[in-house]
Amino acid sequence: DIQMTQSPSSLSASVGDRVTITCRASQGIRIDLGWYQQKPGKAPKRLIYAASSLQSGVPSRFSGSGSGTEFTLTISSLQPEDFATYYCLQHNSYPHTFGQGTRLEIK
Amino acid sequence: EVQLVESGGGLVKPGGSLRLSCAASGFTFSSSSMNWVRQAPGKGLEWVSYISSSGSYIDYAESVRGRFTISRDNAKNSLSLQMNSLRAEDTAVYYCANIWGSVDYWGQGTLVTVSS
8 A cells, every 4th residue: 555644744834934745655656646625624625636736716825746756735825714734645546545634723 | 516415424333334325416427436535533534435437446445345335326326335344443524525637526524423
């Protein structure tokens, strides 16, 4: 199985900050990776698909990069509504696997 | 409007069974692969199972393989998850999701609690 190691597990930041979250795959997954945002009591919402493609309707302050084994999600200027938990998901092979999550909190 | 509506969750004793359903509308269900994803209370997301659009390919997480069975009825736009031999660690909110390609549709989730 492919393991996804996500870091950091938690992060404190301020409105306006630039934030980067990383996922590393235990083996190459090409660009078969998505980034999800989840708020308490809500279903996940995908922000990025195919490693770097912005999901329709998602603000352009979110961006993704990477291929193979290392991937990043960047939020260029944090907004109050961005404080949430973020997950990566690899869908290169089964079983699909999520990263452990990054909880983004207000500093 | 796209809708995925899960049902069938509830309280069940360890060793018991439960069948979850997901009713789909607003997109071409018969052309869509589907997934079940779960989230234990206070924990992260866990992918559970996948079924291809025709039902010809199916896969499971190791944690549920042999106990859970995914199926679909394209004529009824319906996805199911039969869960047998339930354990306390299966307690979670279960989501059905269509997350293939650029599509990202999720249901609101249904809570399954396994407890004596």
